[in-house]
Amino acid sequence: MTDPLQRPLTLPNGSILRNRIAKSAMSEALGTPDNRPTSALYPLYRRWSEGGCGLLITGNVMIDRRALGEPNNVALEDDSDLAMFQAWAESATSAGNACWMQLNHPGKQAPKGLNQETVAPSAVGFGAELARFFDTPRALSEEEIWDLIARFGRAAALCQRAGFTGVQIHAAHGYLISQFLSARHNLRQDAWGGDAERRRRFVLEVYAAIRAAVGADFPIGIKLNSADFQKGGVSEEEASALMRSLDAAGIDLIEISGGTYEAPAMSTGISLSASSREREAYFLSFAEKVRHEVNVPLMVTGGFRTRQGMVAALNSAALDLIGVARPLAIEPDFPRRILAGEPPRQQTPSRISTGIGAIDRMALMEVAWYGRQLRRMGQGREPRPRESALTSLAMTLLESGWHTFRSRRVRA
Numbered sequence: 001m002t003d004p005l006q007r008p009l010t011l012p013n014g015s016i017l018r019n020r021i022a023k024s025a026m027s028e029a030l031g032t033p034d035n036r037p038t039s040a041l042y043p044l045y046r047r048w049s050e051g052g053c054g055l056l057i058t059g060n061v062m063i064d065r066r067a068l069g070e071p072n073n074v075a076l077e078d079d080s081d082l083a084m085f086q087a088w089a090e091s092a093t094s095a096g097n098a099c100w101m102q103l104n105h106p107g108k109q110a111p112k113g114l115n116q117e118t119v120a121p122s123a124v125g126f127g128a129e130l131a132r133f134f135d136t137p138r139a140l141s142e143e144e145i146w147d148l149i150a151r152f153g154r155a156a157a158l159c160q161r162a163g164f165t166g167v168q169i170h171a172a173h174g175y176l177i178s179q180f181l182s183a184r185h186n187l188r189q190d191a192w193g194g195d196a197e198r199r200r201r202f203v204l205e206v207y208a209a210i211r212a213a214v215g216a217d218f219p220i221g222i223k224l225n226s227a228d229f230q231k232g233g234v235s236e237e238e239a240s241a242l243m244r245s246l247d248a249a250g251i252d253l254i255e256i257s258g259g260t261y262e263a264p265a266m267s268t269g270i271s272l273s274a275s276s277r278e279r280e281a282y283f284l285s286f287a288e289k290v291r292h293e294v295n296v297p298l299m300v301t302g303g304f305r306t307r308q309g310m311v312a313a314l315n316s317a318a319l320d321l322i323g324v325a326r327p328l329a330i331e332p333d334f335p336r337r338i339l340a341g342e343p344p345r346q347q348t349p350s351r352i353s354t355g356i357g358a359i360d361r362m363a364l365m366e367v368a369w370y371g372r373q374l375r376r377m378g379q380g381r382e383p384r385p386r387e388s389a390l391t392s393l394a395m396t397l398l399e400s401g402w403h404t405f406r407s408r409r410v411r412a
């Protein structure tokens, strides 16, 4: 087969993805107020399943309902909602694609007032801008760290029982695992911090717990930052050292993204050179650098919009799988059209702005705008790609109130 996008991808454990386009995680916030899945997830995922991706990755599912990243997150702690998760997995794989669940813990990136308290590797708060929205966390005890590791393992086993075909560990974008990796946020001087190797321990233990829970045949992926793009944060050298460790430990897929709430490169490419942005994919140059250091398949996410850009990236051999998020929120069959060589029907907006300075500075609009598109599809309706930010804001406030809007994440 000559089309590089249509070529199946065999993962290290032998499982096969049917093509090279993957939907990257987008938090749906379609859980109940007490964080159980709702049936709105089924039509949404059925559409995405029919949309042509080889792999769908769900929005982040929380491993601890005491630690949510936003209201209406889904949490997975025990088997009490197994039937709902099963129905979700069934609709998400109905067209024969793979669907992996993304597992996450927000650490200190949890808006004020959402959880009773916030925990993190160390009691390090945010800088002045974000301190308005996030509390200074309490440092985790050794016992709590082991409890969280065990929770990742339990959630993965439940996800496997429910019929999802893999899991992805969310270790990017400044959440708990990212916080452990970063010398800026992890000031511990025990077995979990002090140097890069000890800062890596948490994520490697999470991987080991999940592998022990799901067995050798179940795919485990991870989403990592190529760099945090902030002073004292994870550097590209540290990120590639971590990738080598995960490769040696047997991970099946590494997705490369970048940025944190404080420096949101994942959705803007803001800290990147003009040439990286021009090549569509924000993090392609990092993939090129690490490709020869690891054997594990690489997925790169952030900025891919055209067939031409995707084919060029695959032909460069720096990566194996194209990750796409926002286009799928406004055009659920975007992959099918790209695979068929047809141009997308919709242009993904380059910036969602209300024109109201205070609201735009809070950078809440983008998540709210895209989130509303997902909710519409969850109601069996069409997305509204041309909806103005102001209308979207008004509708979001009407539907869920100011408190919910304000306590949604500052960035994805």
Ligand SMILES: Cc1cc2nc3c(=O)[nH]c(=O)nc-3n(C[C@H](O)[C@H](O)[C@H](O)COP(=O)(O)O)c2cc1C
Pocket: 024, 025, 026, 027, 058, 059, 060, 102, 170, 172, 173, 223, 257, 266, 267, 301, 302, 303, 304, 323, 324, 325, 326, 327, 366, 367, 370, 371, 412
């Ligand atoms: C509404 C929204 C929600 C998101 N939620 C998540 C998430 O739960 N987990 C995650 O790893 N990334 C999340 N992201 C980031 C995307 O996976 C992706 O990295 C980013 O949007 C860049 O890719 P794109 O340019 O194709 O959209 C989210 C993005 C958006 C727009």
